[in-house]
Each structure stands twice: as C-alpha cells, then as structure tokens.
Amino acid sequence: MLKISKYTFGVGDRFAHQAKAQLRACMQAAAEGADVVPVWNKSHREHMTVGSKPDAVRAAADAAVAELGWTQPHHVDADHINLSTVDGFIASSDFYTLDVADSIGKPAAAAEVKAFVDRFPQLVGTVNIPGIAAPFEVSREEVEAIAAKYLLAVQEAGEIYRHIELAKGADNFITEVSMDETDNPQTPPELLVILAAIADQKIPIQTIAPKFTGRFNKGVDYVGDVAQFEQEFSDDLAVIAYSIQKFGLPETLKLSVHSGSDKFSIYGPIRRCIQKFDAGLHIKTAGTNWLEEVIGLAEADGDGLDIAKEIYAAALANKEALCAPYATVIDIDPAQLPTAEEVNGWSSQQFVSALRHDQTNPGYNANLRQLIHVGYKIAAQLGERYLEMLEKYEPVVSKNVTENLYERHLKPLFLK
Ligand SMILES: [Zn+2]
Secondary structure (H helix, E strand, O other), X not given: OOOOOOEEEEEXXXXXXXXXXXXXXXXXXXXXXXXXXXXXXXXXXXXXXXXXXXXXXXXXXXXXXXXXXXXXXXXXXXXXXXXXXXXXXXXXXXXXXXXXXXHOOOOOOHHHHHHHHHHOHHHOEEEOOOOOOOOEEEOHHHHHHHHHHHHHHHHHHHHHHHHHHHHHOHHHOEEEEEOOOOOOOOOHHHHHHHHHHHHHOXXXXXXXXXXXXXXXXXXXXXXXXXXXXXXXXXXXXXXXXXXXXHHOOXXXXXXXXXXXXXXXXXXXXXXXHHHHHOOOEEEEOOHHHHHHHHHHHHHHOHHHHHHHHHHHHHHHHOHHHHXXXXXXXXXXXXXXXXXXXXXXXXXXXXXXXXXXXXXXXXXXXXXXXXXXXXXXXHHHHHOHHHHHHHHHOHHXXXXXXXXXXXXXXXXXXXXX
16 A cells, blocks of 8 residues: 655645745755655646646646655645546546545435444443543444434545545555535544444545634634644544554554644644654645745736736635635635725735735735635636746745745644
C-alpha cells in the first residue's frame, strides 16, 4: 500500500501557477527540521468553477518537484469526489478524498444495522479508550442509532473505494474519507462507530476528515470554543489510535482537518494534541493560496492593484451568486463590505491590509476577505488577463504564497 507520511499538508493551487512557491514553503520547513509532505488538492467543484482538468494539477505539481529537486513524496488529491465525479481523477491522482457527507442521516436498512452491531459487540457497553478520561458508556440502542445514521454513507465510501481500486490497483493510492461538509459535527463516540464500519467495509483508510465543533468559515479564523475543540480533537486522536489496534485499520491512519484555511487559533491546540499522542496530521488548505495571489497583485501596485480592485468590484456585484454554493462556510456581514468606489480609491497598502490575514492590522476586513475567497470564479472569467498578471508579477505573488504557508501555517503547526 502507498503509505501516507506522518505530516502532510494540503495546498490548493486553483490557477496552477503557485506549485513552486508552495513547495518552497515545505522546503523551508524541512530545512528547519519538520518534514511536511505537500498534497496538491483540487475538488471537482473547483475544477468546474475554474474550467480546469485534473491532469493540470498533476503536471504543475510534478514540474515543481522536478525543478526544485524535492526528494520527499508528494501527492495529488482528488478532493471531495464521489462515484459520479471520480473517473476524471483516475489517471492523475494518487490520493482520493471520498466525500460521503450527503449520505449521512439517510437511514440504513434495519437488518444491516443489526448485523453490523452483531459483528462489533465491543462497541456496546463500557468502552475504555486510553487517553480519554471517562469511558464511553453506550447502550446497544445508541450504537444502533449511530450505525443507522452513518452506515449508508460508509457503504457508499466502500463502493467508491472499490471503484478506484479496480481502476488503479490497491497499492497505488491513499484513501481519505470526508464527512466534514455536513450540518452537525461527529462526536468521538460516533467516530468510533464510523471507523468500525469503515474497517467492516475493508477500506484501508489513512486519513479521516470529520466535522469538528465550531465554525470553519472560508479563509478566516476559527469561530467557536477553542477549549472544547481541543478536548474533542484530543479524544478523536485517542479513538483513532484505539481503532487502529482494535479494528485492524492501517497504522498510518490520522486525522485530516479540512479547515477552509487559516484556522490560526486552533493551530496551537492541534499541535499540542498531535505531540501528546505522537500522532500524524493532514491539514487541508486551498483558498488561502488564491488570496495570496490577489494580495501579491495588490502589493505590486499599478495594473496589479487595478486587477485586484476589478476582482473585488465584480465579486461585490455578483455577491449572491458567488456566496450561494458556500452558504454554510461563510459569514459575511454585508454592512462591513466597502463599496467598489471606496476600494477604487485605496492605495496598494490599504488593499493589502484589508485582505491579508493579519488580525493585528486595524485595516484587516474578514468580510472582504471571505467575499474574495469565494470570488475566484471572477478571476477564472478574466482568463488570460488574470494569468498574465500572475506571470508579470510572479516574484511578489510567489513571495506572498510561500511566506503565508511557511510563516502562518507550517511554522505554528510543526515548528514553533
Ligand atoms: Zn472538506
């Protein structure tokens, strides 16, 4: 089996121009003593929005790796795919995120639920998990209720897994199961049942992305109870270590945090927890890199700043349509969005201050940042004009991409 490295970091590169800049951040981390393997992730939805093909992600990643002489692994993640979208990713990906969130809550057949719980009697009663203070006390009815909620979703993950296995061979890819894009978080006791069901489906899962407590809005910090998050994250790690032992899941299995990028206030807790359990971690970002492109263009001033302003004005004019697909993962207060006229009067520094994720800067505007985050379709519509700007201002754009990933993400998670 293709084994996932202990620490992996998902980087999205929507316009396929930043792979080298992203890889440089991993090289800096390696030079400082933290081996973090890059995973280029792009979802079917992102490909649709940008008008790109999965092969382009593989080509950009491989070219960057060859050019910079990166000798550690790298992967290309078919992010959030299902049975209807996976085929386009078979040739180019070696990492698959099986998204079965839509099937959570669709009730499984009663007989199958009963048979599953019969096969896993150890889920019922007092379950003592090393690393969790109080044992889980779970009745047979409760286990059946959890199984009824998740069994169909896990069966669907099994179907997608076997479809990929048939096309690629079991040894040639890494499997992740994601359940994050749903309304309710999964509790640690639920995670235990989900992992038993995944083992039952014989999916050699190496990362799992549950939905955690709190708001994970796109491109801005975590909103929620950080202490509660830390407790839940710690308990999830304990459940994973236990499940590897008890259900025979791959020893590389680890948590995947789909964060919507930039959840800086939980990086400390995540770091403490993975140290406590000596656990691995996959953390997935995407939009933070697109935002750094816009910041770089704004910092370049001149026609770079002009196109950044043009993107904001168009995003503002198309706010409803751009926000609709992301309704559950953004919180924009329209009253806090400056008008296009106002922004057109901004200096390079004012624009950069508003957009760059520096919460200590009084000019920072989380509402504007979220709007531009979901506004990448505007840049896709600008087409060649946008790409030419990225190329014209490559040094300042790539500097921002690298610095952001290294200073604000990799360092606090793996080095500080
Ligand atoms: Zn996700």
